[in-house]
Amino acid sequence: MVTVVVYDIPNDRLRLKIANACKDLGLVRVQYSTFVGYLPYSRRSELELRARRILGANPGNVRWFPVCERDLCLAREVSAGGYRPWR
Numbered sequence: 001m002v003t004v005v006v007y008d009i010p011n012d013r014l015r016l017k018i019a020n021a022c023k024d025l026g027l028v029r030v031q032y033s034t035f036v037g038y039l040p041y042s043r044r045s046e047l048e049l050r051a052r053r054i055l056g057a058n059p060g061n062v063r064w065f066p067v068c069e070r071d072l073c074l075a076r077e078v079s080a081g082g083y084r085p086w087r
Helices: 012-024 041-055
Strands: 002-008 028-031 034-038 061-067 076-079 082-085
Touching: 002 012, 002 041, 012 028, 012 034, 012 041, 041 061
Parallel strands: none
Antiparallel strands: 002 034, 002 061, 028 034, 076 082
């Protein structure tokens, strides 16, 4: 299932580790603190374990949202180049 991962982590070193974990799992960065990609349940569980280990008791959070294909088709983007479908 396509998964959107967002995080808010004040510590630069920990933030980089989370970004690298997302990349390791095959996710693609779409914003500074947002990644998107296909993650089956087992890989989402792996992301949770890695995020818990990386954050520990430090401030910050990592959230992920599984998105069905039907809803993903409704995604849109507005940028300096104008409006376009997300995909």
